[in-house]
Amino acid sequence: MRLDLSLYLVTDPILCADHGLEKTVVAAVRGGATVIQLRDKHADDGELIDQARRLKAALAGSGVPLIINDRLTVAVESGADGLHIGQDDGEVAAARAALGEQAILGLSVQTLEQMARLDVERLDYLGLGPVFATPSKHDHAAPLGFEGLASLVAASPLPSVAIGGLKAEHAEAVRQAGAQGLAVISAICGMPDPEAAARAFNPN
Ligand SMILES: Cc1ncc(COP(=O)(O)OP(=O)(O)O)c(N)n1
Ligand SMILES: Cc1nc(C(=O)O)sc1CCOP(=O)(O)O
Ligand SMILES: [Mg+2]
Numbered sequence: 001m002r003l004d005l006s007l008y009l010v011t012d013p014i015l016c017a018d019h020g021l022e023k024t025v026v027a028a029v030r031g032g033a034t035v036i037q038l039r040d041k042h043a044d045d046g047e048l049i050d051q052a053r054r055l056k057a058a059l060a061g062s063g064v065p066l067i068i069n070d071r072l073t074v075a076v077e078s079g080a081d082g083l084h085i086g087q088d089d090g091e092v093a094a095a096r097a098a099l100g101e102q103a104i105l106g107l108s109v110q111t112l113e114q115m116a117r118l119d120v121e122r123l124d125y126l127g128l129g130p131v132f133a134t135p136s137k138h139d140h141a142a143p144l145g146f147e148g149l150a151s152l153v154a155a156s157p158l159p160s161v162a163i164g165g166l167k168a169e170h171a172e173a174v175r176q177a178g179a180q181g182l183a184v185i186s187a188i189c190g191m192p193d194p195e196a197a198a199r200a201f202n203p204n
Helices: 021-030 045-058 072-078 092-099 112-116 145-155 168-177 194-199
Strands: 007-010 035-038 066-069 082-085 104-109 125-128 160-163 181-184
Touching (some): 007 160, 021 035, 021 194, 035 045, 045 066, 045 072, 066 072, 072 082, 072 092, 082 092, 092 104, 112 145, 145 160, 145 168, 168 181
Parallel strands (some): 007 035, 066 082, 082 104, 125 160, 160 181
């Protein structure tokens, strides 16, 4: 599956509750979302596997990959297209070994030090952030701003997506910084019209 990082939706179970997870995701894809990440810090593995299977069915035929946040077992057992892990979410090598070569594997990077010790061969993309402080992740690192983002992108050997406090009006600045796309939660989840909210990132 080709990886188009231009508009990467990370789901949140509370913010997506208004329209429901599947309806929010399907609407976001209609509006131009190119990757979906299932992120739920509280559901157990069994619940997440069920959710992932429902989302995978809802995305069938769209060409949009489903990525699982944090949980390697869920990614493997649900038939999702890949996994996104952070610096403290386990080893890249172990994730790649369990997922296989075809799966998409992403890693969060916040600093140039982390960038310098990447397991590049086993990764497909990086999530760089936060660009801005955000209430959507309570334990986020210090905000990078667009300058910090540009420094990380310049040092990155992999395609990257920027994350953290991003709205449609930031799309141009993120592209100028060199990232392939934007990852968002609250700019789409919880918006009255998730399809229109997604379309605002790419009005053409
Ligand atoms: C695309 C993308 N980039 C970064 C993150 C953050 O991952 P992580 O640092 O592991 O934090 P949590 O999301 O697990 O709280 C992400 N999820 N997606
Ligand atoms: C899940 C996540 N990871 C971040 C990071 O910096 O690694 S910021 C973040 C939350 C992004 O949500 P919103 O678009 O609502 O700001
Ligand atoms: Mg994580």
